[in-house]
Amino acid sequence: MVKEILRRRRFIPHRKGEHDGEREVPQNMWISCSKCHQLLYAKEYEDNLKVCPKCGHHAQLNAQERIATLLDEGSFAELDPGLSSTDPLKFHAGDHIYAEKLASDRRKTGLVEALLYGRGRLEDRPVVLAVHNFPFRGGSMGVVVGEKLARAIELAAMERIPLIIVSASGGARQDEGVLSLMQMAKTTAALARLSEAMTPYISLLTDPTIGGVPASYAMLGDVNVAEPGAYIGFAGKRVVEQTTRMKSSTTLPTAEFMLRHGMIDLIVSRADLRPTLARLLRLYAAQSYRLPAPTNPSGSTSTPYGGNGASSNHAREQLALLAGQQVGSGHEG
Numbered sequence: 001m002v003k004e005i006l007r008r009r010r011f012i013p014h015r016k017g018e019h020d021g022e023r024e025v026p027q028n029m030w031i032s033c034s035k036c037h038q039l040l041y042a043k044e045y046e047d048n049l050k051v052c053p054k055c056g057h058h059a060q061l062n063a064q065e066r067i068a069t070l071l072d073e074g075s076f077a078e079l080d081p082g083l084s085s086t087d088p089l090k091f092h093a094g095d096h097i098y099a100e101k102l103a104s105d106r107r108k109t110g111l112v113e114a115l116l117y118g119r120g121r122l123e124d125r126p127v128v129l130a131v132h133n134f135p136f137r138g139g140s141m142g143v144v145v146g147e148k149l150a151r152a153i154e155l156a157a158m159e160r161i162p163l164i165i166v167s168a169s170g171g172a173r174q175d176e177g178v179l180s181l182m183q184m185a186k187t188t189a190a191l192a193r194l195s196e197a198m199t200p201y202i203s204l205l206t207d208p209t210i211g212g213v214p215a216s217y218a219m220l221g222d223v224n225v226a227e228p229g230a231y232i233g234f235a236g237k238r239v240v241e242q243t244t245r246m247k248s249s250t251t252l253p254t255a256e257f258m259l260r261h262g263m264i265d266l267i268v269s270r271a272d273l274r275p276t277l278a279r280l281l282r283l284y285a286a287q288s289y290r291l292p293a294p295t296n297p298s299g300s301t302s303t304p305y306g307g308n309g310a311s312s313n314h315a316r317e318q319l320a321l322l323a324g325q326q327v328g329s330g331h332e333g
């Protein structure tokens, strides 16, 4: 099923530039890697989950593809699919009319917003999953994305189901002004309640995760996992270049930079993501039986999972062991 979904939308991520025009590329048979520019047989590329077999570049996946690569087949049940932006500021600047951009992206992606969330199962364990869809407004965080995330977090807290958020976002949505920035506080407050409910949250950061997203929920996972080479940073490429007056290729922070500086816990290649997340869920579930039962605000003492504030030394040792294995086999550079 994963391969079928990936094949449905074959694409040629060949950037305009010096390599254009070198070779005729029959559509749907060959693609050109956007990083190393080598020609790849499309079927092999898609069977490899859109990871270049020559250089290891992890191309972006849309939300549907991401869900197919992570969850058990057919297990995802989307919630609140109709929530969409109302263009609260009636924003326009010159030729840029937000309402027209929204309509265009809705036609292009078949989705009404830049994030999907719902219930699903990962190796038969229930999860609440929220996934950014980068092709829609760059996966940017507006009012609806923030609201959907808050609902996903509250659902996970209420039912004590582990939460996974997959980030792929250019940051806060400029077209919604300060309302988009308010989503940082809203999602962070919701995550504090998830922590009180002692329910695990795994954050998966993919290329790119920029701006208000890593400045709030994307960096607040009990475990922060990233794909190799993912661009993760507070400022986008253009802002970095304008501010530093330097070519961004030498200054952009990647997942490997973030790992070295302790901002993320694991770098995991795409093929290993599903088994690694399943292992983390098993670890948290097993750990819950070793923890003393906490008293939550409602007075209940039940605790199906050990949350982020309560990791015991044993849990940390287990995670360190897991991290060592994954980092050792990653693409650090």
Ligand SMILES: [Zn+2]
Pocket: 033, 034, 035, 036, 037, 038, 052, 053, 054, 055, 056, 057
């Ligand atoms: Zn490549």
